[in-house]
Amino acid sequence: MKVKMMQVGPIATNCYILEDEQAHAAAIIDPGDEADRILSVMEGEDVSVEYILLTHGHYDHTTAVPQLHEAYPQAKIYIHHADSYGAGSRLFPLASQVEGLLTYDEGDRLTLGELTIEVLHTPGHSKGSVTLRVGDVLFTGDTLFSGSCGRTDLAGGSYEEILASLKRLGELEGNFHVLPGHEGTSNLDQERKFNPYMREAMAH
Numbered sequence: 001m002k003v004k005m006m007q008v009g010p011i012a013t014n015c016y017i018l019e020d021e022q023a024h025a026a027a028i029i030d031p032g033d034e035a036d037r038i039l040s041v042m043e044g045e046d047v048s049v050e051y052i053l054l055t056h057g058h059y060d061h062t063t064a065v066p067q068l069h070e071a072y073p074q075a076k077i078y079i080h081h082a083d084s085y086g087a088g089s090r091l092f093p094l095a096s097q098v099e100g101l102l103t104y105d106e107g108d109r110l111t112l113g114e115l116t117i118e119v120l121h122t123p124g125h126s127k128g129s130v131t132l133r134v135g136d137v138l139f140t141g142d143t144l145f146s147g148s149c150g151r152t153d154l155a156g157g158s159y160e161e162i163l164a165s166l167k168r169l170g171e172l173e174g175n176f177h178v179l180p181g182h183e184g185t186s187n188l189d190q191e192r193k194f195n196p197y198m199r200e201a202m203a204h
């Protein structure tokens with residue numbers, strides 16, 4: 001398993017390329033912008049893109065989807081159904097441009113070569129925010145950041161819900177690498193100890 005991170009777009013969204021090197025298969029997680037740059041990075045990778053996975057529907061995580069869909073028509077595109085349409089068009093405004101958009105939900109599992117990608121529904125930043133668990137890695141989107149959490153004042157946001165989601169992540173057994181949707185990476189033990197939002201959530 002290999003993970004590459006690149007920051008894209010005006011508010012530096014973390015786009016991740018997840019690969020099973022044996023199977024030469026990849027998933028692109030949160031292609032938020034700069035499709036051309038993502039495509040040129042992918043040219044250097046000896047993989048076929050099987051999935052485009054979205055942690056939630058905000059434009060800064062999804063803007064490059066239509067262009068990547070054109071480049072990789074075989075790749076399946078997944079988003080949680082609660083973020084897949086409408087809501088004042090802030091939630092995945094590009095949904096109408098992407099044919100065959102698929103939705104995933106709590107407990108779904110996707111197979112990428114030998115890897116299993118498990119979907120945890122972690123609402124609060126948006127109704128359809130998910131965390132993707134792969135081995136000892138959590139792709140937390142805008143639910144959990146290093147030392148912080150996503151804002152809850154946008155459409156569909158809820159502080160109560162994000163606390164419940166953070167509690168749930170905090171209660172996962174063992175340590176995990178935390179790969180968030182913005183800023184630096186972390187691990188779950190660090191967050192349990194030092195993230196004030198996760199500490200508040202776990203004290204509930």
Ligand SMILES: [Zn+2]
Pocket residue numbers: 056058125142150
């Ligand atoms: Zn967001």
